[in-house]
Amino acid sequence: MSWLIYGLLSALFASFVAILGKIGIQNVDSNVATAVRAVVMAVATLLFITFNGTIGHIREISMRPLLFIILSGLAGAASWMFYFGALQQASASKVAPIDRLSIVFTLVLAALFLKEKVNLGMVAGCALIVIGSVLIVKA
Structure with a gap:
């Protein structure tokens, strides 16, 4: 698949994050919801790389790339925390364009x-x- 198809699918699924997240965080702490989401994403991702046979590549990541991947993960976690916090306070149609x-x-x-x-x-x-x-x- 080309980068454009991947990008469009990313955008489509990102829209589901807003809609499903907005429904899911009703009467739920946004930080707790984000933690649950992160666990689900981690498990789903590990299953994906297990089934496509690339899980062994984790050992091949050297320290510098690993550091930046970790920092990227921390930035992503912060983004999710703020995103779900914003969704709890405003409509998805307002939060998504700002995001x-x-x-x-x-x-x-x-x-x-x-x-x-x-x-x-x-x-x-x-x-x-x-x-x-x-x-x-x-x-």
């Missing part, structure tokens, strides 16, 4: 830390994302 501002943050951080090139089209796209997010939240 998607991560696209803008990612572009800026990728330019700064990964030295990825930024062009006018990317800046314009980010501006439209910000405008769109503001319009959705204010609607």
Whole structure:
């Protein structure tokens, strides 16, 4: 599968996170819900790599990549905690567009830390994302 199909499937399933999470956190502490979600994700991921035969590759990860994978996991956990906290206080249709501002943050951080090139089209796209997010939240 191409990166675009993976990306679209990621976006589709991310929308389910908002909808199912919003339903699931009713009368449940958002931090507890996030912990349950994390356990389910860990088990599902371990099952996936077991069945596709790549679980043995875990031992092949050297220290530097492992450090950054761990840091990425911590950032993801923080993101989930704040996401579910926001869902508990606001509608999914308002939280999701704000969460998607991560696209803008990612572009800026990728330019700064990964030295990825930024062009006018990317800046314009980010501006439209910000405008769109503001319009959705204010609607």
